[in-house]
Amino acid sequence: MTISVATLMVFLGVIHVQSSLSRPVGGTVTVEVHLVPHSHCDAGWLITDEDHFRREVRVALDSIVASLSLLTNPTYRFVWAETIWLQKWIATSDNSSVQALRTLVQSGQIEIVGGGWTMNDESVAEYRDVIEMITTGHEFLRQQGLSIVRLGWQIDMLR
Numbered sequence: 001m002t003i004s005v006a007t008l009m010v011f012l013g014v015i016h017v018q019s020s021l022s023r024p025v026g027g028t029v030t031v032e033v034h035l036v037p038h039s040h041c042d043a044g045w046l047i048t049d050e051d052h053f054r055r056e057v058r059v060a061l062d063s064i065v066a067s068l069s070l071l072t073n074p075t076y077r078f079v080w081a082e083t084i085w086l087q088k089w090i091a092t093s094d095n096s097s098v099q100a101l102r103t104l105v106q107s108g109q110i111e112i113v114g115g116g117w118t119m120n121d122e123s124v125a126e127y128r129d130v131i132e133m134i135t136t137g138h139e140f141l142r143q144q145g146l147s148i149v150r151l152g153w154q155i156d157m158l159r
């Protein structure tokens, strides 16, 4: 019997099948699907940071923290990449919301990936800027006690 393994990754509605499915005649195929809800909030893209935070990022982080705090299923997770928005959100949120964020990060329900101040562009960034941006983000996370970055994250490649 052939065991089929398929990994589906969903990023902004684009589905990539990483391995081909094979199914024995008359058999069944089990497909395990992992949905990875994640941030992709490019600081400085088209509008100012302040407008971006006020119009979109604030409500996104509010709803992510509130939703995950209310859910009783610890397997529900969210991946966040850009620390600039965490800084703005923490600076403007009440203590109970910030504590909820810390609890979700410690439990792994919110995972901070990459941890740079922003997620840099891959095609035109100068390496010293990338190092500075990652260092700044990690330093902020360390100061906030949120320095649990285990994975790199780069989904803004090859424009």
Ligand SMILES: [Zn+2]
Binding pocket: 040, 042, 156
């Ligand atoms: Zn982008």
